[in-house]
Amino acid sequence: MALLDANIKAQLNQLLALLEGDLEITLSAADDKTSQDMRELVTELAGMSPRITVKEATLARTPSFSINKAGEEASGVVFAGLPLGHEFNSLVLALLQVSGRAPKVDDATIKRIEAITTPLNFETFVSLTCHNCPDVVQALNIMAVLNPNITHTMVEGGAYQDEVKEKDILAVPAVYTNGEFFEGGRMSLEDILDKLGAAQDSTGFDDKEAYDVLVVGGGPAGAASAIYSARKGIRTGLIAERFGGQVNDTLSIENIIGTKATEGPAFVASLEAHVTEYPVDVMKNQRATHIAKNDLVEVTLENGAVLKSKTVILSTGTRYRQLGVPGEQEFKNKGVAYCPHCDGPLFKGKDVAVVGGGNSGVEAAIDLAGIVNHVYLLQRSGELKADIVLQNRLRSLPNVTILTNALTQEIKGAGTVNALAYKDAVTGEEKVITLDGVFIQIGLLPNTEFLQGSVELNQNNEIIIDKHGATSLPGVFAAGDCTDTAYKQIVISMGSGATAALGAFDYMIRSDVKELVEV
Template sequence: MLDSDLKDQLQAYLQKLTRPVELVAALDDGEGSRELRELLVELTQLSDKVSLREAREPGDRVPSFAIASPAAGHDISLRFAGTPLGHEFTSLVLALLQVGGHPPKLDAATIDRIRALEGDYAFETFFSLDCHNCPDVVQALNLMAVLNPRIRHVAIDGARFQDEVAAREVMSVPAVFLNGEIFAYGRMGIDEILAKLDASGGARAAAELSEKAPYDVLIVGGGPAGAAAGIYAARKGIRTGIVAERFGGQVLDTMAIENFISVPETDGPKLAAAMERHVRDYEVDIMNLQRAERLLPAGDDGLVEVQLASGASLKSKTVLLSTGARWRQMNVPGEEQYRNKGVAYCPHCDGPLFKGKRVAVVGGGNSGVEAAIDLAGIVEHVTLIEFDSKLRADEVLQRKLRSLPNVRVIVSAQTTEVLGDGRRVNALAYVDRTTHEAHVVPLEGVFVQIGLLPNTEWLKGTVELTPRGEIIIDDRGQTSLPGVFAAGDATTVPYKQIVIAMSEGSKAALSAFDHLIRHSAPAESAVAQAS
């Protein structure tokens, strides 16, 4: 099952095990069990510390396997239901290492918070092998299960357990259940999970943030622009902070990246992790999971203030806004009601859950046409709906789309409503903009791909924005507010691309540094003359 190169790499990793690991498999004679048994046997052949036994307890999903260690000192309840290949293979490797005693890359304070959680937590995560957001959730909950014996976690391949997916109405991954009830949808790390479980921890963190000394440059947003700005500012030797709702930003939701110069092919999560590692090589204070809520111009103390949703407040001599953008919503009746119940925004993540079903893609740009092409290989039928009179995607993509037999393209169509039975989507309504006739398309899923919206609502009335909400900047990244700069997808700079956001972030950081030099020089000169 595993090729020789992968086996060699995995064998090297398993040398880091410090205690025995036991794989306990619940199998039958089905094809899925034969596939999983083959994988588990191969793992035992790569390390004498890994053993396998088959044991099936009531309630165990088949095929599935638990990873345990009799030498751990406490019970570890960690299980994979299905064969964790694809994006989840890394989750399997990390689980083996962590159960086997290899220390996690986690700060001591976070480990203490996990171990101090009181109560019993039974987590179940539904994932897709094609989902690039799922591994973060699976790996976070696996590690928490390793550290705290009162935390249990089962990672479930939704494509393998379709009946359970249907019964529990899982229509978006990752979907996390806690003690049988829905806990959260979407990408999460340990910090986000802890914040939901330990409310008092958020108040403590906010108080600690407010006590931080002022920065020379405070960057709001941790995407490509913010990461580049952080590196360029820190290299100037000035006090630099990055406050972000999630480090990596929209890059985390990007599947394939093939136009990042010098890197022929990568994906968003890998690039985001590399960006964070690079930033952490410098003295940059990263404050994650913090959403900016208000920007206050410099007062008598000369400091710009950023107020956060957590209640914390940060001050800085200069501020660099790099809040990026998010998927634009249709804003039609039913969209919000059926979000994660048939309305989705990531075809790579959620597409496998609609295998054999009918779906629509709303949007005829590159992202919409690419989504339709990808989904056509999974679902029964795709209806692509475009508002304009023609598709706007590149011609090479349109040719591929037209070659697919299970895709219908409808142009000059205005989506008017997402319809459902109260539990899930069952149709999409639209109006023909040419004839003004109303139509209803029966289906089970709607994938929205209609562009981006800048994350700038919180800046209205503070810095000058365009009617579309973009931050207006000059060629140096300066906004209408002195000492406040901006970069990336949230600004008026055309072409929303990763490489452009990085260059704009670097330029804005250099402009902020130049601003600091010019505005501190007179005061320093005066001090020198007085002495």
């Protein structure tokens, strides 16, 4: 039976036609099941393109395979374990990029990668159910392709369980550099370069003309703002730390009107494709640090550049809220996790806790109950806040214990998590649960710290807006989850992005009329 089904092969045939040079896959395999499947996979790939050949040799890990340009030194891109599931795209992109097809990275980022002179041997431990892992794998593969001083190996945890256990890996992706732990969790290419200390370059920003509308943020609200602005025929720019924002971390989306079901990364790809249909100046991997109003609105970036615009739309989104208790930071990626889809399989057969009784917490507990031995769900108030249908499903599961009025006090451990301490809010009694992992699902925080003192925020640090999306700073508008909108939903964010764009356009028209009258 073929490892790749007919539909995948049909798509793969089209992609492999884009190879720009001959490739040689070096396979290191034995007689185990993973080795057999890996041999079948690379054989199928070679059978689909005359540009791909396969040879066998011994690599650092068996089973594994490297992808190299024929006749040249090793590219430094290695897959240890089968790159299927969410990692299949990582494999396809690696084939294309090693063959000579340029990765979709801006010139400034390429310069940062090429400037690294220290030899770096990266290893990324992943699970095939992790939807955050491919971002990290693909970023490090790009670095290996662009810089001969860098190598990268994707290590599939299921194929190397002994190594995962030895390293006490309890969250993925887990990245190691030259044998030492580097970082865990979702990271963009920019995040990795920042952590390495690779210098940022503001070249290319200094000569940018002022925009009519500059959108800060690339999630659903930012994408809608950019599209609505560009459709007006005005000069539009968009800066984003990561295009798609938090939606990239969403596994299943079933409430976008007109789209029955999709996944976060696929939805983000469609947003970006739609934005790029218009003449929008998209600047990815950029973070805003300050905003001020002079003659124009000025947005300062982390790289030191200052962008100017007649109007600005803030759509900076949110991030995971943290508990702020002892042990949370100490045991991050050592038993403390935020993504049940990514890290759940690493706790198979173990006891875990989920902190948070809203929809996200209850959904996480339901998902984990099918993988782990037992789930304790802790809710700080006297009742769960999740939808009744989710509560009913949760209560029907035999391996779930619901603890209400439970105030988390500390996450305990020795190297990795081994217990959680909580206090009963009614009796005051302190209790300890013995367990191996804690999944924190207590909501989100707006990314608005850099706006303190610039625009008016409410007590939750959300941007206060009016019905046109206008903030307290003239010429500055806001949209999406970073605002004081009552509901945080993708479809609402897109609508508010459109509203802010129309509000900004109306503001410019009226400002121009006022200037003419004054003259």
